[in-house]
Amino acid sequence: MELPSKNQKERYVREMFNGIARKYDLMNTLMTFGQDKAWRKYAIRRARIGVGMNVIDVCCGTAELTLEIAQTIGAEGRVIGLDFSEEMLAVGEQKVGTSDCQSRITLVQGNAMSLPFPDNSFDAATVGWGLRNVPDINQVLQEMRRVVKPGGWVVSLDMAKPSAPIFKQVYWMYFNWIVPALGKMTAKRKSAYQYLHDSSRAFDSQQQLTQRFAKNGLINTRFHNLMGGVVAVVEGQKP
Numbered sequence: 001m002e003l004p005s006k007n008q009k010e011r012y013v014r015e016m017f018n019g020i021a022r023k024y025d026l027m028n029t030l031m032t033f034g035q036d037k038a039w040r041k042y043a044i045r046r047a048r049i050g051v052g053m054n055v056i057d058v059c060c061g062t063a064e065l066t067l068e069i070a071q072t073i074g075a076e077g078r079v080i081g082l083d084f085s086e087e088m089l090a091v092g093e094q095k096v097g098t099s100d101c102q103s104r105i106t107l108v109q110g111n112a113m114s115l116p117f118p119d120n121s122f123d124a125a126t127v128g129w130g131l132r133n134v135p136d137i138n139q140v141l142q143e144m145r146r147v148v149k150p151g152g153w154v155v156s157l158d159m160a161k162p163s164a165p166i167f168k169q170v171y172w173m174y175f176n177w178i179v180p181a182l183g184k185m186t187a188k189r190k191s192a193y194q195y196l197h198d199s200s201r202a203f204d205s206q207q208q209l210t211q212r213f214a215k216n217g218l219i220n221t222r223f224h225n226l227m228g229g230v231v232a233v234v235e236g237q238k239p
């Protein structure tokens, strides 16, 4: 499929996520063989998130990562989840409402390209499967860097590019054929899951994203492959 242009991307992405919001969590579990939860926990560790911290989770969607962060920061901590899709946030609000950490979580509708928070507001910033979907990755990284306090970590968890021969061919075939079919059956939106494959192909490799972190003023940058590099966590620290 033809990916949306930079100008059309926000509208396309927002409508797409509004359309799949109710099935998003189920599809994630099916597609990742239930691994997504462990990957989120790992990203939280790499963001050095601890008890009592104040954290922002950008592109929070249905608040899966936000809720994991809330468990980690304890009763004294605070986490803001920000997303522009009202339907994804509505699913997130339901989950937050029935969780035991409601008082630590605030979900905000907003745009990752222009975070509505002052400089140096948070101890850490995370983004899970979000950077691939924004019109300008550099701008979002600069925004995340801006709102984090000096010494705080910016962490992305997203699709990456495995390099092992055979494994990578099998993976891209699975992703190109099986995942869209699963999306059609489960979420009735084959195109959204075709977009997932096509946008992942077009996205930075883990090496390129790590370089991008450095170009946007983050230090101590590195990446960690998960599941053979199908997914990667990229980290960088604000000087």
Ligand SMILES: C[S@@+](CC[C@H](N)C(=O)[O-])C[C@H]1O[C@@H](n2cnc3c(N)ncnc32)[C@H](O)[C@@H]1O
Binding pocket: 010, 013, 014, 017, 058, 059, 060, 061, 062, 063, 064, 065, 082, 083, 084, 085, 088, 110, 111, 112, 113, 127, 128, 129, 130, 133, 134, 135
């Ligand atoms: C693949 S979902 C990831 C959700 C969640 N982080 C998780 O771990 O499952 C991507 C989310 O990014 C949001 N998003 C994409 N572009 C955005 C933007 N410019 N501003 C705010 N949210 C955005 C979408 O609405 C969607 O909910």
